[in-house]
Amino acid sequence: MTVNHASVLSANYFDAYFNLVIKSRDFTIYEAKEFIIQHFFKGDLHLYGEDTYKNFTLVYDKLIEKY
Template sequence: MIVNHASTLSVEYFIQYLELVMKSRQIPLKEAEQYMSEQFFKGNPQLYGESTASHFKEAINRTEMKS
């Protein structure tokens, strides 16, 4: 997936991405969060900026509340 470094990724984007990772890999949210932290953010939560990192955390919180 190509990500434009100039734009902020939305909470909804990350919710969909987390759900896709969980379904495709058949893993729980915590493992999906770890996977995305390592693969998507390359171990650097600020890689795409502070707003995007904040939206990722919010998506995790909202996904937890759905479960």
């Protein structure tokens, strides 16, 4: 997935990404979070900026409440 480093990735982006990872790999929410951190963020949650990081954590927190 190509990402423009100059833009902020939205909560909707991460919602779709979490769902894709969970369904395609049959992961739990926690497993999906760890996968995304390692493969998308390359282990650095601030790689794409503070706002993108906040949107990622916002979606993760909502998914934890949902399940």
